[in-house]
Amino acid sequence: MAEKKLPTLMELIDRYVPRHTREEVVEMSIRYEERITALLRTIHDYSERCHALQVHLYELEEEYAKRTMVNVSTGRVTADAGRDLYRMTDFYRLSWNPDPRRAVVTLANAPFRKEEFPRLFEAAMKTFEKQVLRELTDQLRGEYGKLYEASRPK
Secondary structure (H helix, E strand, O other), X not given: OOOXXXXXXXXXXXXXXXXXXXXXXXXXXXXXXXXXXXXXXXXXXXXXXXXXXXXXXXXXXXXXXXXXXXXXXXXXXXXXXEEEOOOOEEEEEEEEEOXXXXXXXXXXXXXXXXXXXXXXXHHHHHHHHHHHHHHHHHHHHHHHHHHHHHHOOO
16 A cells, blocks of 8 residues: 655645644744644644544445435426416426335335434434435426426517
């Protein structure tokens, strides 16, 4: 495995020291270069470890959710536009309907109890919300595009 290049003192100062105190830290680094470099490298190491832990936690949450998440349909979003001849106005309708073919769901792997493991439930819920938002947003964009085109003056 290739060894990572350690950042220079100035790179560390630029990354971790606020702008309003940067000049003072640069001046101090001339006198106390070793101490400041060691301190900023420690901060840098903690920052990298924290990022790695966040990535790992995200992967664990995704894995748990994939194994235990209830497979429910997000349904279908449809839109239509028309003209109300009685009122002589245009109308636009957007509707969401759950998929009736997927109304009954079987679980392959039973999740832990929500009350006993609230953080695992939150991990699955977060993944579910992301999935639903992604799918419904894509559908809404497409249907809104149809409505937008239908509302253009002819």
